[in-house]
Amino acid sequence: xxxxxxxxxxxxxxxxxxxxxPKDQVESVYRAYIVAATAHDGQYRRSGEAYVFHPINVAMxxxxxxxxxxxxxxxLLHDCIEDTSLTQEDIVQDFGKEVAHIVQGVSKLTxxxxxxxxDKQAQNFRKLFLAMSTDxxxxxxxxxxxxxxxxxxxSMSRDKQLRIAKETSEIHAPIARRLGLNxxxxxxxxxxxxxxxxxxxxxxxxxxxxxxxxxxxIIQNIQRDIETRLKQEGLEKVRITxxxxxxxxxxxxxxxxxxxxxxxxDMYAFRVIVxxxxxxxxxxxxxxxxxxxxxxxxxxYVALPKSNGYQSLHTVLFGPNKIFIEVQIRSEDxxxxxxxxxxxxxxxxSDNANxxxxxxxxxxxxxxxQQNSGTSVEFLEETKTDLFPSExxxxxxxxxxxxxxxxxxxxxFAYAIHTNVGNRTLKAKVNQVNASISTELKSGQTIExxxxxxxxxxxxxxxIVVTAKAKSSIKTNLxxxxxxxxxxxxxxxLINALNYQGSNASIDEDKWQxxxxxxxxxxxxxxxxxxxxxxxxxxxxxxxxxxxxxSFLIKSIxxxxxxxxxxxxxxxxxxxxxxxxxxxxxxxxGLVMHRFDCGNLIRAKQKNEQWLDIDWxxxxxxxxxxxxxxxxxxxxxxxxxxxxxxxxxxxxxEHLEVEEKDHSMKALTLVISVTNVNKLDEALYAIKxxxxxxxxxxx
Numbered sequence: 001x002x003x004x005x006x007x008x009x010x011x012x013x014x015x016x017x018x019x020x021x022p023k024d025q026v027e028s029v030y031r032a033y034i035v036a037a038t039a040h041d042g043q044y045r046r047s048g049e050a051y052v053f054h055p056i057n058v059a060m061x062x063x064x065x066x067x068x069x070x071x072x073x074x075x076l077l078h079d080c081i082e083d084t085s086l087t088q089e090d091i092v093q094d095f096g097k098e099v100a101h102i103v104q105g106v107s108k109l110t111x112x113x114x115x116x117x118x119d120k121q122a123q124n125f126r127k128l129f130l131a132m133s134t135d136x137x138x139x140x141x142x143x144x145x146x147x148x149x150x151x152x153x154x155s156m157s158r159d160k161q162l163r164i165a166k167e168t169s170e171i172h173a174p175i176a177r178r179l180g181l182n183x184x185x186x187x188x189x190x191x192x193x194x195x196x197x198x199x200x201x202x203x204x205x206x207x208x209x210x211x212x213x214x215x216x217x218i219i220q221n222i223q224r225d226i227e228t229r230l231k232q233e234g235l236e237k238v239r240i241t242x243x244x245x246x247x248x249x250x251x252x253x254x255x256x257x258x259x260x261x262x263x264x265x266d267m268y269a270f271r272v273i274v275x276x277x278x279x280x281x282x283x284x285x286x287x288x289x290x291x292x293x294x295x296x297x298x299x300x301y302v303a304l305p306k307s308n309g310y311q312s313l314h315t316v317l318f319g320p321n322k323i324f325i326e327v328q329i330r331s332e333d334x335x336x337x338x339x340x341x342x343x344x345x346x347x348x349x350s351d352n353a354n355x356x357x358x359x360x361x362x363x364x365x366x367x368x369x370q371q372n373s374g375t376s377v378e379f380l381e382e383t384k385t386d387l388f389p390s391e392x393x394x395x396x397x398x399x400x401x402x403x404x405x406x407x408x409x410x411x412x413f414a415y416a417i418h419t420n421v422g423n424r425t426l427k428a429k430v431n432q433v434n435a436s437i438s439t440e441l442k443s444g445q446t447i448e449x450x451x452x453x454x455x456x457x458x459x460x461x462x463x464i465v466v467t468a469k470a471k472s473s474i475k476t477n478l479x480x481x482x483x484x485x486x487x488x489x490x491x492x493x494l495i496n497a498l499n500y501q502g503s504n505a506s507i508d509e510d511k512w513q514x515x516x517x518x519x520x521x522x523x524x525x526x527x528x529x530x531x532x533x534x535x536x537x538x539x540x541x542x543x544x545x546x547x548x549x550x551s552f553l554i555k556s557i558x559x560x561x562x563x564x565x566x567x568x569x570x571x572x573x574x575x576x577x578x579x580x581x582x583x584x585x586x587x588x589x590g591l592v593m594h595r596f597d598c599g600n601l602i603r604a605k606q607k608n609e610q611w612l613d614i615d616w617x618x619x620x621x622x623x624x625x626x627x628x629x630x631x632x633x634x635x636x637x638x639x640x641x642x643x644x645x646x647x648x649x650x651x652x653x654e655h656l657e658v659e660e661k662d663h664s665m666k667a668l669t670l671v672i673s674v675t676n677v678n679k680l681d682e683a684l685y686a687i688k689x690x691x692x693x694x695x696x697x698x699x
Contacts, residue, residue, distance in 0.1 A: 180341025578677025
């Protein structure tokens with residue numbers, strides 16, 4: 001990009017800012033551009049453009065949403081800390097702490113990509129929301145950054161285009177939707193569709209252009225007729241705009257409802273914008289008298305707003321010349337929220353920005369969920385429902401409306417009322433008829449929850465609920481209930497160690513009490529709990545009980561049963577009976593078993609975490625997960641053949657992932673359940689015997 005082109009672009013940005021920002025702030029934004037251009041001097045994007053072209057365009061996207069000075073300045077500087085010699089201190093000195101804080105938040109997310117491994121994707125997903133919690137403008141810049149990258153994706157290889165488009169459609173576009181950023185969401189969806197489905201996108205664009213071109217005059221007449229009728233009825237300030245349905249929206253409707261292009265009814269839509277809520281319903285009645293409405297196609301998002309704050313009346317009409325049209329009716333305030341979403345919070349009309357409060361409430365619930373989620377993968381799975389909402393509206397017995405995601409159950413409803421109601425749910429009534437707590441809800445139903453003080457969450461409830469709040473609450477309660485298991489583990493470890501030393505019988509009550517006093521424990525149960533949580537070392541307790549002045553290590557303990565104890569198995573190495581194993585006592589999961597050569601175990605030893613050698617003799621009926629990898633020729637039916645040969649020897653497949661190596665080869669990663677090493681060897685031999693299998697190994 002030439003110096004002349006840069007000046008044109010920054011001038012256009014400043015012109016947009018002049019429409020809503022004080023002159024001194026616009027000048028400060030221009031100064032931020034100078035700093036960014038100087039810092040990025042000599043850097044170029046893959047497309048060949050000067051790098052500063054990117055932050056200017058990111059700032060322009062946000063300026064069109066009328067974001068405040070701090071966000072625009074931060075957008076221009078957002079890559080400087082990561083990619084140039086500019087420091088956070090430099091930005092604080094030149095532009096203040098608020099701009100620097102936002103830039104720092106975005107910098108922590110630089111290079112944030114959701115690669116193929118689920119755990120990596122989940123960790124980055126959690127990081128994204130934690131960054132957003134410090135300042136919502138961090139997310140605004142991240143979304144604008146992704147939008148401009150999507151606009152300029154053609155310079156990338158086809159593989160990279162597909163990967164970036166996929167992660168954008170799965171992560172960034174849903175976040176934009178959840179925050180009410182409609183313009184960003186629509187463009188991201190269509191850009192992703194054009195890259196992931198280029199042929200279908202091209203065909204649909206041609207069909208839309210052809211249909212709208214043929215009916216242009218008819219559509220103009222419809223718009224004029226609606227406007228004329230509304231003004232005749234006294235709605236003088238009405239504004240009507242027409243809009244074409246987007247190709248991505250049309251394709252999704254065709255795919256979900258299995259329709260042909262000609263069957264997508266609301267191909268062309270009109271927005272009717274009036275003064276207030278009363279006029280919305282008045283306009284609806286007038287339009288329904290003008291054109292016949294289609295039964296079952298009316299949606300009232302004014303009385304029941306969407307989760308991102310969106311409000312409108314939607315209706316589909318049978319217009320002239322057999323044209324089906326959609327009409328959205330909303331007030332000026334509703335239109336403002338629809339256009340700006342969370343960005344309305346920083347706009348001069350922010351008094352009306354209820355979407356900011358909704359987004360803040362949603363974020364607050366996510367932060368509570370992430371604190372109670374054991375792993376990043378759990379957090380990712382639990383928030384997917386909230387990112388892809390399709391609401392149902394149900395009622396309490398007192399007539400209060402509760403909004404829940406599609407496929408929510410009675411139990412989700414109970415937790416939506418209050419966590420304590422959910423935890424004490426015994427049974428329920430739906431429309432005054434007894435119903436199971438797993439019953440899926442439908443809009444319009446009235447739900448009554450019957451509680452009992454003796455009721456408590458069961459692990460099976462996690463399979464019933466779909467909302468993140470319900471899942472998080474159930475898990476938190478189950479963790480609290482697991483304290484008895486941690487006590488059992490602590491007692492098991494200590495008694496086992498005393499027996500190993502041959503001194504269990506010689507410990508009298510005085511020694512026990514002295515030990516408890518020294519370790520500040522109220523009781524033996526308290527001591528066992530601290531051992532189970534790794535807050536007190538078993539070796540330290542032995543020293544106190546036996547009066548030893550020198551510490552010693554426990555070389556080995558015996559474990560026969562794992563059920564009912566706070567014992568888990570590391571998914572980095574998947575230990576099974578027959579392996580040489582070592583246990584690490586953790587503060588959250590009790591005893592975690594690793595294979596003795598596991599890399600994570602070595603790091604635990606380096607950190608001086610409490611670890612024990614284990615002589616493990618499991619019950620014959622217990623099964624344990626193990627990870628294997630199979631390289632196969634890419635043949636039809638090969639998955640079925642592998643599944644069949646594994647089932648024949650009585651082994652279950654718990655999880656399977658397929659990785660495309662090239663056109664002729666595939667790599668399969670399987671998690672299977674076995675009782676011991678011998679059963680694993682039997683499974684490996686059976687898989688290896690298949691003619692299309694090139695190699696099979698335990699990971």
